Amino acid sequence: MGGAEQAVARIGEEPDVVTGEGLPAARAPAGQASAGWKVLPIVEGLVLLIALVLPWVLQDYLTVFATRVVILALFALSFDLVWGYAGIMSFGQALFFGAAGYGVALLARDLNVTSILLILPAGTLIGLTASLLLGGFLLLGRYPSSVIFVSLGTLTGSYAADRLARGWYYLGGQNGIPSIPPLTLGSYEFEEGPVYYYMVLGILVVVYLLCRFLVRSQFGLALAGLRENEQRIAFFGYKAQHLKAIIFAVGGTIAGLAGSLYAFHEGFVWPNMLGVVFSTQVVLYVLFGGSGTLIGAVIGTVIIEGVSFWLSDNYRDVWPIILGVLLLLVIMFRPLGLVSFVLGERERVGSFGKAPKPKETGNAAP
Amino acid sequence: MASTFAAVFEIVSFGAIIVLVVLGLGIIASMMGIFNFAQGEFVLLGAYVTYLAYAHGAPVWAGMVAAPFVVGAIGFVLEALIIRRFYAAPIVAMLGTYALGLIIRESVRGLIGGFYLTVPEPIGGSIDLGSVHISAWRFTIIVITLVVMGGCYLLLARTSFGLRVRATLENPALARASGISTPLIYGATFAFGAALAGLAGALIVPVFSLFADLGIRFLIQGFVAVMVGGVGSFIGPVAGAGVIGTLSAALPWVMSPVVADVLVFVLAIAFIKFRPQGLIAGKGV
Numbered sequence: 001m002g003g004a005e006q007a008v009a010r011i012g013e014e015p016d017v018v019t020g021e022g023l024p025a026a027r028a029p030a031g032q033a034s035a036g037w038k039v040l041p042i043v044e045g046l047v048l049l050i051a052l053v054l055p056w057v058l059q060d061y062l063t064v065f066a067t068r069v070v071i072l073a074l075f076a077l078s079f080d081l082v083w084g085y086a087g088i089m090s091f092g093q094a095l096f097f098g099a100a101g102y103g104v105a106l107l108a109r110d111l112n113v114t115s116i117l118l119i120l121p122a123g124t125l126i127g128l129t130a131s132l133l134l135g136g137f138l139l140l141g142r143y144p145s146s147v148i149f150v151s152l153g154t155l156t157g158s159y160a161a162d163r164l165a166r167g168w169y170y171l172g173g174q175n176g177i178p179s180i181p182p183l184t185l186g187s188y189e190f191e192e193g194p195v196y197y198y199m200v201l202g203i204l205v206v207v208y209l210l211c212r213f214l215v216r217s218q219f220g221l222a223l224a225g226l227r228e229n230e231q232r233i234a235f236f237g238y239k240a241q242h243l244k245a246i247i248f249a250v251g252g253t254i255a256g257l258a259g260s261l262y263a264f265h266e267g268f269v270w271p272n273m274l275g276v277v278f279s280t281q282v283v284l285y286v287l288f289g290g291s292g293t294l295i296g297a298v299i300g301t302v303i304i305e306g307v308s309f310w311l312s313d314n315y316r317d318v319w320p321i322i323l324g325v326l327l328l329l330v331i332m333f334r335p336l337g338l339v340s341f342v343l344g345e346r347e348r349v350g351s352f353g354k355a356p357k358p359k360e361t362g363n364a365a366p
Numbered sequence: 367m368a369s370t371f372a373a374v375f376e377i378v379s380f381g382a383i384i385v386l387v388v389l390g391l392g393i394i395a396s397m398m399g400i401f402n403f404a405q406g407e408f409v410l411l412g413a414y415v416t417y418l419a420y421a422h423g424a425p426v427w428a429g430m431v432a433a434p435f436v437v438g439a440i441g442f443v444l445e446a447l448i449i450r451r452f453y454a455a456p457i458v459a460m461l462g463t464y465a466l467g468l469i470i471r472e473s474v475r476g477l478i479g480g481f482y483l484t485v486p487e488p489i490g491g492s493i494d495l496g497s498v499h500i501s502a503w504r505f506t507i508i509v510i511t512l513v514v515m516g517g518c519y520l521l522l523a524r525t526s527f528g529l530r531v532r533a534t535l536e537n538p539a540l541a542r543a544s545g546i547s548t549p550l551i552y553g554a555t556f557a558f559g560a561a562l563a564g565l566a567g568a569l570i571v572p573v574f575s576l577f578a579d580l581g582i583r584f585l586i587q588g589f590v591a592v593m594v595g596g597v598g599s600f601i602g603p604v605a606g607a608g609v610i611g612t613l614s615a616a617l618p619w620v621m622s623p624v625v626a627d628v629l630v631f632v633l634a635i636a637f638i639k640f641r642p643q644g645l646i647a648g649k650g651v
Contacts, residue, residue: 143642145639145642146642148401148593149593149642155586155589160628163628164628280464283461283464287461317476321469321476324472325469331462335458
C-alpha cells in the first residue's frame, strides 16, 4: 500500500505532466503502482459512478432530463472526436444528428418501424452516409481544404438543411414531425424513465470505450499528429485527407446514433435539431468541458445542461449571456477546458498503442 | 415590362443590402484574417442604436448617423480587450467571436424582449417612374451602398491609412520595422469593419424591423459571399456579395424559395471547393 500512497501524493504534485515515459528513473519511486494511478481513470470512474446511481436519487422527471443529457453527451463525443482529436472544426455536426433524427422519425411515421434493432442501425447508417458524403466532398480532393473552408462548409451545410426542413411540407415544416411512437423491442416499449436512461447510458459507455480505444490506437496517434502538425504527418507518408475523412465519418456515425435516440426520447423532431442552434450547442459543450479528452465532452455537456436546467426557472433571460461570458473566459484563459484543472497535459495526450514502458521498468527493477 | 423592372429593382436592392453587410465582414476577413462571427451582432447593434434614437424622440436619420460611430467604438474596445488575443489561431478566433456574438445578441434580446420593433423610414414614400413605383428608401440604400463602397475603396487604395493597413496585412513584421504601429492598425481596421456593420444595421432596420436574430440571417450568407469572392482583397468579398446577393434575390422568382435558398448555398460551396481562391484571387485592394 505504501506504493499506492506515494503514488497518490505524487499525483497531488502532478508529476506526470513533466515525467515523460523516456525517464523511467523519475518514475521509479512509485514503482509498479504508478501505472495504475492516473487522474483520468479516476475522473472517468467517478462520472460513471454518479451516472449509475443517478436514477435512484432523482425524481422521475429529472431522470427524463438526465436521459436527454446522456444522449447529448453522446452527441458531444462525436464532435470531440472530430475537433478535439483530428482538429477538424465541424460547425455543422447537428446535420448528422438531425438527419438521423428526421430519418428515423420518418421510418416510424410512414413505415411504422419502431424496433430498436432497426432504428438504431438505421440512424447510425444515416449519420455515416451523410458524413461520408459531406466529409468526402469537403475534405477529399486534389488540394487539401483549408480549415476555414471546412468549418464554414459544415456550418453552411447545417444551415441549408435547417432551411430545407423548415420549408419542406413532407418533413413537417416549422413544426417538425410530432408524436413519434416509443421505441420498442419485441412487444416491450421503451418509455421515458429509468429503463431508457440505463439503455442510453449503456450505449454511451460502449461508444465511449470504443472511442477511447480508437484515440489510443496507432490511428489515434496519427490523428494527434494531424492535429498538431498536419504537414509533418503528410511528409511521413500518411494520407492526411483520408485520415480526416475517416474520423469525420466516425463522428457523423456517432452523431447519427445520438440523433435517433434523441428523436425517440423526445417524441418529436424539429428543424433546430439540424441547424445552427444544435451545431453551436455541441461546440459549447466540448469547449467548455475540454476538447481532446473524451471525458471532457461528457463533463461539459452535463455541466452546461445541468446549470442551464437549474437556472432556467429564475434566470431564463440572463443564462445565455452568462453562458457566452463563461465560454469567452474559457476560450481566452483555459483553452483546454474545465478538465484541464485536474488533468495534466501528459495524460491528455496519453500513451499510444502497446508500449507499457513503466511496467517494464517496474518488472526489471527487482 | 413594368413587372420586370420591379423585379430587377427588388434584386438590385437586396444585392445592395448584402454588399453593405458583407463589406465590413470582408474587410476584417481580408485585412486581418479573422472570420468574425460577431459581425451579425454588430449589424444588430447598429439597428438597435437607430431604434434607441428613434424611441427617445430623435429623428431616425440622426440615429443612423450615430450608429456607425457607436458600433465602431464598441468594436475598437472589443478588439483591444478580446479579439487581439486570437490573431494567431483563426479557428479560436471564430469561436471567441462566436461567444462574443452570443453575449451581444442575448443582451439585446434581453433589452428589447422577443418583439419585432419597427423603425420608420427616414425617407418615406415611393419614386414613380411611369407606371412603376419603387420604394424611395430602398433606392436610397442602393445609392448609399455605392457611395460607401467607393469610399472604402478610396480609403484603402489611395490614402496613407489604407497603405498602412495593406502593409500590415502583407507583412506585419516589416510593417512594424517600418514604424507602423500594427496593433493600432489592427484595432482601427476592426473598428472600421464594425462601423460598416453598424451602418448596415442602421440602414436596413426600416426594411426588416428590429429583432434579436436580425444579424444571424446575414451572417452565413456573408461568410459564403466572402469565401466565394476570395479572401485577401477588398474587391473580392464585394464581388462575392454581389453574386450571392443577386442570386439569392433572383432565384426565388424562378423556383420555390426554399429550393432557391438551399441551392445558392450548395452552388457556393461547390464553387469554393473547386476554386478555393475565390472569384478574385490575390492580395491588396
